Amino acid sequence: MNIDMIRAAADRARGHIRHTPLLSSPFLDEIAGRRVLVKPECLQQTGSFKARGAWSALSAMDPDQRKAGVMAYSSGNHAQGMAWASAAHGAPCVILMPSDAPALKRANTAALGAEVVLYDRARESREEIGARIAQERGLTLVKPYDEPLVIAGQGTTGLEIAEQAQEAGVTQAEVLVCCGGGGLTAGVALALEAEAPGLKVRPVEPEGFDDTGRSLAAGEILRNPQMDGSICDAILTPQPGDITYPILSRLCGPGLSVTDDEALYAVAQAFLRLKIVAEPGGAVALAAALLRRDQIAGDAVIVTVSGGNVDPAMFNQALTRHAGSSDT
Amino acid sequence: MNIDMIRAAADRARGHIRHTPLLSSPFLDEIAGRRVLVKPECLQQTGSFKARGAWSALSAMDPDQRKAGVMAYSSGNHAQGMAWASAAHGAPCVILMPSDAPALKRANTAALGAEVVLYDRARESREEIGARIAQERGLTLVKPYDEPLVIAGQGTTGLEIAEQAQEAGVTQAEVLVCCGGGGLTAGVALALEAEAPGLKVRPVEPEGFDDTGRSLAAGEILRNPQMDGSICDAILTPQPGDITYPILSRLCGPGLSVTDDEALYAVAQAFLRLKIVAEPGGAVALAAALLRRDQIAGDAVIVTVSGGNVDPAMFNQALTRHAGSSDT
Structure with a gap:
């Protein structure tokens, strides 16, 4: 994983992935006690940043591999991203989705042309089921975060943040990133390391599902004690990825966490x-x-709004x- | 009014007014039966395109005029735009607002630093009240649409549409613009006449408040029979403006209208x-x-979403x- 992979993903994405704007409001600045710059990836194709990683993976495959088809497991946003990118590349796409994923995400994924297979998030291993189906059908499994091409695609968000923060006159700031398995967080951290070293990434997770924050504090990969019970379904993952964690560990500041009700606020x-x-x-x-203004440093803070697929x-x-x- | 005024407004706006993206969704394309490209001015500063016209007016004033202060009458979006632009320019700002304007718009206007004065939309003339207060306090009245500098500012939306439509490969299309007094509609039409002559503006209004559509059909300025009774408060105006109407008449295609419930859809x-x-x-x-797919021509249609200040x-x-x- 390096910055060149992210730049290459940005080249392949040109004309297909949106450059989302950087938004702000004096009302939010007042609440936060500092300037707040918001990168709204809910405005990305399919309503989340996941379209970036999916496009990166599909666009890098060779034609025969694409023709045979792809599969993904996802709580929904990676699914929609994969369905959209697959359709645009003419690749068949099977999505393995937890049975408690929001109805809107399931319906959208199917409407985008993918075949949806449901599993029980609490009792079954999506990794095992995914591997089996992929093998049976000759599909290429595209993991939601622990996959270099996907991380490279998510990292294109960071290239845009670096450029937009500079335009806004912000060169020193913390960059708070919504963190599940760490694909977006790692990709943005790598991009900023190269393009805007004064911008420091910190992962943000739901309370009780702060595997990444605890792992960073402990210096080793720790699991969440449970896998359901939060409305933040998009970022519930068992533990940081084997590829994402070392990147996060090297580049990120301490994690933050918020309650479900704070997320609704x-x-x-x-x-x-x-x-x-x-x-x-x-x-x-x-x-x-x-x-969490007292836990954040600096005159400005940059945040990602990573998705908007809400019932x-x-x-x-x-x-x-x-x-x-x-x-x- | 000419394209040079719009280009000059764009120059003065640089770094202050957002370049909003051009959004789309395969789901909307399917409903519409053609490609739909959406210019979301709800993402503009203060939540509507009105920030463009307000910035244009404030930034063109001489320093003494700004220091003496400005006033505006508005159902809310022009008010917020003026309050924001005035605060950024250090100009005192009085806003005359109908007493039935959404509470959110009133509160936001006051929070942005303006003094809010309420009037009864059905019984009082905002023009008369506005002129009186402006004279008493030495304020410069900035009209919401029948003012060349404001039209020029709104027209910067059209410059962006011209560029973004070309990037999207769309050179022939109708451009549907939410139309109240016609400031945005006229500004966009002037910008597209110069920059993208294959893009043809058509005003869209609420049913029963389609003064512009009926005026265009009749070839003369007609009034609305009533001034309240629609939830589309942002675009309820008595009649097309004396400055906007001739521009609309020269450049626009026939108007369209929709019901309140269709707007909610x-x-x-x-x-x-x-x-x-x-x-x-x-x-x-x-x-x-x-x-209204049968009333629209072409493989693609471009639409403005002109504001997002909804209770x-x-x-x-x-x-x-x-x-x-x-x-x-």
């Missing part, structure tokens, strides 16, 4: 102040920026709880 | 498929693209009505 603020739709797991970094009922809940007063 | 689709927050009045052009209760209503099923 950030969903509501993103609605009110940025006019973007964030899913809870995609809003944890914004929540940390707004609600309407959950979104309504965020607005009812945290934007209920119409003059909030 | 578009709000829900923008949530589901683009992950942006649109207000009803800002979603009428998207509604027309999705629901949470109204947004919940859009999701409940039109995204109620969690697997929509």
